[in-house]
Amino acid sequence: MLEKIPASPVAVLIDPARLQGMMEAVSAFGGGEGGSMTRLTLSREDADARNWLSRWFVDHGFAPAVDAIGNQFGRLDLAGPDAPVIMVGSHLDSQPNGGRFDGALGVISACEAVLAVRNALQAGGARSACNFVVANWTNEEGARFQPSLLGSSVFTGAAELDWALARRDGEGVSVAEALDAIGYAGHDRIAIPDALIELHIEGGPYLEQKTKRFGAFTRFWGATKYRLAFLGRQAHTGPTPMAERKDAVLAAAYVIAELRDLADHHGLDLHTSVGRLEVFPNSPNTVPGEAVLFIELRSGAPEILAAAEEALQRMIAQAAARAKVEFEVRSIDRRAAGRMHRGLVGLAGRVAAARGETILHLDTIGGHDAVSLSAVCPSVVLAVPSVAGVIHHPTELTHPQDQAFGTQLLADMLHVLATEGLSVITSGGPPQ
């Protein structure tokens, strides 16, 4: 049963049942047993979810649009063509065998919040100071295509469109081909908004541990991602003398083990991982000729990230020498650490306080599309609690009452922006 949302002087109320209905509807696309969700970007399931969202936009008076990298938008014009634009949203794509809330809640809560604000303004006969655009970004996850945040990076100009369209998945299919296949190679040009707000599950344990219902990511960690190939030589695992083997997976194993040691050495300030490992030819009886590692280093401190990358480069060279293989760094993707917009964080605190809550200031370690957008406009990520901190797993869960509460505060923020104008965030907020 959904909790009642506390009263507030802010005159907008979202509809928790409508929000749940929409979450259930969108979860049908790629949803599996035990809460699992497999809705890889630009897949058939993703296309179905996009089509559902597009229909929702049309049915509710939002003008749908799709840009050349497949980012999907729904614009609600409340203030005329020259008024500021507030963009709200997240992503509908998921990890393979992931959860239902990472991304999808941010898109659905945006739909509900904007709808609630429109209805409140209409009911009160009030004029809006701004227009709203709901966004669904392409390939936030980076599961099918790398790098992650692809759609939002093209949108901000951080990535070239042609380069992004040429990225290929593990089957050799390009982003351009995948967009064509589902009919989402769009032609609309959408301007950089005046502010961006993304609601997302925390994906970490801190809100729950501190019994808070709402947070804002105020800092984002930097990330350095390597796609690295070790190149050995295929040979029979039987007769080939051990001394003559050039085993690509052996070099990979050295790096995987040492990367973990590196993180442990740094305590809480560095996260490292090898989440994906491609082995060729991957036959039980053949010494692997090639191993491709997808390596991530993450830290909130630029100097730690830089030192970790130097250490990584040393361990790659040493592992290659020890296993007698060559290596190629196939790509490097660096995302700098930074801060979210103080004015938006302050507004989040204000609307939370109006409903009797204090917000928790968090670091975000995973990437978010709002991190891309923060380079070009005021941006923030609002966080709602994740049960047991779980993310990227079928048991990922944000309770319905927490979904509703976060969506309510999102609507409150949009309502303040609509009624008071953007000066409420540009004139500064409380210190973080």
Add this chain to the structure above:
Amino acid sequence: MLEKIPASPVAVLIDPARLQGMMEAVSAFGGGEGGSMTRLTLSREDADARNWLSRWFVDHGFAPAVDAIGNQFGRLDLAGPDAPVIMVGSHLDSQPNGGRFDGALGVISACEAVLAVRNALQAGGARSACNFVVANWTNEEGARFQPSLLGSSVFTGAAELDWALARRDGEGVSVAEALDAIGYAGHDRIAIPDALIELHIEGGPYLEQKTKRFGAFTRFWGATKYRLAFLGRQAHTGPTPMAERKDAVLAAAYVIAELRDLADHHGLDLHTSVGRLEVFPNSPNTVPGEAVLFIELRSGAPEILAAAEEALQRMIAQAAARAKVEFEVRSIDRRAAGRMHRGLVGLAGRVAAARGETILHLDTIGGHDAVSLSAVCPSVVLAVPSVAGVIHHPTELTHPQDQAFGTQLLADMLHVLATEGLSVITSGGPPQ
């Protein structure tokens, strides 16, 4: 250009050009650039090669037969139904991106040698003491389905037919389904032969290093193969604290590195490998929840193999504890070390001597179908030189003159058995 084969008192001569023509014909099925061969067992390419062989059998007076595990036979009856049967052959399946000679040369040389012996006997008006069967065994490689030597193991009774038919490839397709799909789920029952001779590329450097043209594998190493799963927990590689991760690939890395140390500790007497590694969900941004390792231990010494397995079990448990994951041993396949038949090795030496060669006695470390057969009948593997010892790689090569010379000695052996009877091998041979 093919060298002339030296004269011999043994009155049979193979046709090197015909042998080359057959090798070229069969290499079309699955052959790619740079000498590569991808003819996975029971694939479309394998079916094409099998159909080609079946037609060759019919065209040359061999009676084709297929048993329930898809082993393909061609019987040439020269001595009446009750006479002894000599089986000759190897396998047409290959590794992914493997070479053209591993297996295929053994089948093609068998065809050529039996044909040459039949022609020589007919030309001389001589009666044969035995019948011949050419064999093409299913799934020798173990690349698509595990374990390797599947067809010959079912044939000898070492593996149950139903169990073998239920093995599944990485896509979930069973052996039974794959046999049905290509029309090779046969019904013929073929008896255990009175002797088995397999010609194979050495796949090692010793013939070339000692400038020998011909060898016989007199001992075979034992092998212990584990399919091992580490079971961690999927989580986001960003926010999930390092201390809370249960990373299945990290445990795999520990085992891969330590297995190599174990082999190095044992010098030349132990080979270890992890040739295949399956990672789930294998997404760059998700801590791996599962890693499946295909581990091999091989040794000629049973006590070393047993000690290595104990060490492996210890390192699995330690790696799991260190990475905070669980593990499951999903299958164990053990093949004992042993010796090939002395009489057949002696006969190989006799025919080589008659053509001015001495044979090199070798260990075989990789499995061969003749190793399966050696449990139920006199068996031997003859070896021809591999350039640079390469095997399971597109550059795998046995020079045409070495192919021809090995095939000639195989024909010589069959001719002696046909004209002198099986007593030449059962009455013992020279000491090895």
